[in-house]
Amino acid sequence: MQHQIDKMGSHGTDKVLTLETLNPNVKLMEYAVRGPIVARANEIDQEIKNGAQKPFEKVVKANIGDCHATGQKPIKFIRQVLALCTYPDLLDSKDFPEDAKSRARRILGGCRGASIGSYSDSAGVAVIRQDIAAYITQRDGFPSSPDDIIMSTGASDGIKSILTLLLTGKGGKDQAGIMIPVPQYPLYSAAIAEYSAYPIKYYLDEEKHWGLEVDELRRAIAEAKPHCKPRAIVIINPGNPTGQVLTKANIQAVIRFAKEEKLFILADEVYQHNVYAQGSEFFSFKKVLMEMGPEYNTMELASFMSASKGFMGECGYRGGYAEVINLDPEVRTQYLKSISAKLCPPISGQAVMDVVANPPGQGEPSYELFIKEKEDVLSQLKKKARLVTDTFNSIEGIKCNEVQGAMYAFPQIFLPPKAVEEAKKNNKAPDAFYCFSLLEETGICTVPGSGFAQRDGTYHFRTTILPPLEEIERVLKHFRTFHHQFLEKYK
Numbered sequence: 001m002q003h004q005i006d007k008m009g010s011h012g013t014d015k016v017l018t019l020e021t022l023n024p025n026v027k028l029m030e031y032a033v034r035g036p037i038v039a040r041a042n043e044i045d046q047e048i049k050n051g052a053q054k055p056f057e058k059v060v061k062a063n064i065g066d067c068h069a070t071g072q073k074p075i076k077f078i079r080q081v082l083a084l085c086t087y088p089d090l091l092d093s094k095d096f097p098e099d100a101k102s103r104a105r106r107i108l109g110g111c112r113g114a115s116i117g118s119y120s121d122s123a124g125v126a127v128i129r130q131d132i133a134a135y136i137t138q139r140d141g142f143p144s145s146p147d148d149i150i151m152s153t154g155a156s157d158g159i160k161s162i163l164t165l166l167l168t169g170k171g172g173k174d175q176a177g178i179m180i181p182v183p184q185y186p187l188y189s190a191a192i193a194e195y196s197a198y199p200i201k202y203y204l205d206e207e208k209h210w211g212l213e214v215d216e217l218r219r220a221i222a223e224a225k226p227h228c229k230p231r232a233i234v235i236i237n238p239g240n241p242t243g244q245v246l247t248k249a250n251i252q253a254v255i256r257f258a259k260e261e262k263l264f265i266l267a268d269e270v271y272q273h274n275v276y277a278q279g280s281e282f283f284s285f286k287k288v289l290m291e292m293g294p295e296y297n298t299m300e301l302a303s304f305m306s307a308s309k310g311f312m313g314e315c316g317y318r319g320g321y322a323e324v325i326n327l328d329p330e331v332r333t334q335y336l337k338s339i340s341a342k343l344c345p346p347i348s349g350q351a352v353m354d355v356v357a358n359p360p361g362q363g364e365p366s367y368e369l370f371i372k373e374k375e376d377v378l379s380q381l382k383k384k385a386r387l388v389t390d391t392f393n394s395i396e397g398i399k400c401n402e403v404q405g406a407m408y409a410f411p412q413i414f415l416p417p418k419a420v421e422e423a424k425k426n427n428k429a430p431d432a433f434y435c436f437s438l439l440e441e442t443g444i445c446t447v448p449g450s451g452f453a454q455r456d457g458t459y460h461f462r463t464t465i466l467p468p469l470e471e472i473e474r475v476l477k478h479f480r481t482f483h484h485q486f487l488e489k490y491k
């Protein structure tokens with residue numbers, strides 16, 4: 001015992017890292033979509049496997065936008081190209097279509113040693129960047145340059161790399177201010193905490209379909225200026241967790257505001273394929289900025305895309321890219337240097353992005369199947385978006401804006417004061433208390449609104465619309481019963 005105390009030293013431990021000595025920014029950061037409620041969901045899963053009796057058969061993970069984990073099947077053409085890239089002997093096989101082989105040959109031809117096991121340039125494989133630039137040119141009708149395409153390990157990595165450039169290296173009122181929406185995807189608040197930057201929170205207007213109002217941007221930046229140097233604005237379109245799709249006029253207004261305030265624009269466009277509502281359309285920030293002409297088309301903009309979302313949902317490959325335009329050439333050099341320390345993103349993830357950008361064209365052998373699979377996924381998501389919105393709105397004490405895009409619903413729940421009190425007694429945010437009760441009683445795992453931030457005094461939760469339609473229908477029935485009982489219990 002004495003020996004142990006001696007070894008533990010005056011602070012009671014022999015560890016270099018303790019909660020007191022750990023980087024405080026790490027303690028500060030939170031990432032709700034993998035937070036305590038998910039840990040509890042995993043425990044319940046295990047309890048069921050060990051034979052525990054629960055009022056439900058299994059946990060339904062509606063907490064994270066992980067498409068394949070909830071049953072979506074991979075798009076065959078993507079996996080064929082990946083299989084060929086991974087095991088090039090298959091290029092001689094008759095079991096693979098010629099268009100998959102030509103994509104694989106092109107990718108392998110761009111890899112050192114013709115192997116996806118080699119490092120690529122830090123910005124990514126040149127032919128893949130060419131294909132992505134061609135995709136963007138076709139999407140927007142404005143030229144995109146492969147030099148502006150920087151591949152990343154999922155969009156997350158690309159976003160963090162750009163945020164790093166924007167830090168000031170100073171504290172107090174000289175720290176970098178980054179405008180982020182509220183509610184927001186927690187990657188942003190977590191990265192801002194990790195980097196000791198200052199979050200400038202602008203609120204989306206729930207009464208106007210989670211719309212983005214320029215007056216609110218002005219309020220947020222004016223209040224933040226005494227505390228930081230505003231440097232950038234983040235826009236998530238289509239929105240996560242809020243599911244809204246911005247109109248072109250909205251985007252133009254944000255660009256004008258960014259110009260006025262001299263802000264770098266980070267456009268998170270990972271859900272660009274996920275637009276469902278009638279009348280909604282995806283416009284990229286790049287396209288709108290270019291259309292706005294000379295006063296605006298030289299503004300600095302980074303747009304992010306991912307292999308994880310859309311119709312492909314290949315989260316585990318960690319593919320993504322940023323199109324970064326109008327960087328000062330010296331800054332560009334520094335940017336490339338800063339990412340070079342990471343060597344390169346996985347080539348397999350880059351290959352997934354390549355197939356998304358360069359899918360089978362009309363007349364190619366895989367065209368019909370590819371289009372069918374893509375449309376099946378997107379039309380199912382569209383049905384589920386409608387079903388989830390309508391069902392939530394038919395339940396007393398719940399209000400849900402239309403899921404216009406992305407993969408989530410973010411309904412508001414009107415909790416009785418007694419439930420709020422009970423939550424406080426349990427040391428939980430009221431919506432976390434609600435979500436934990438929902439999990440324990442129905443097995444449905446969602447994320448409390450407090451994990452994404454929300455207006456004080458309002459409560460929400462986020463659910464994905466990813467489980468298969470029949471499962472969502474079943475889950476919504478259980479949800480309805482749970483919600484009525486919860487209201488009854490605390491009324």
Ligand SMILES: Cc1ncc(COP(=O)(O)O)c(C=O)c1O
Pocket residue numbers: 065153154155156157185187236240268270305306307308315319320
């Ligand atoms: C808005 C948004 N941006 C970025 C990401 C990160 O995606 P990934 O790193 O898997 O490409 C996600 C993931 O859910 C997201 O919802």
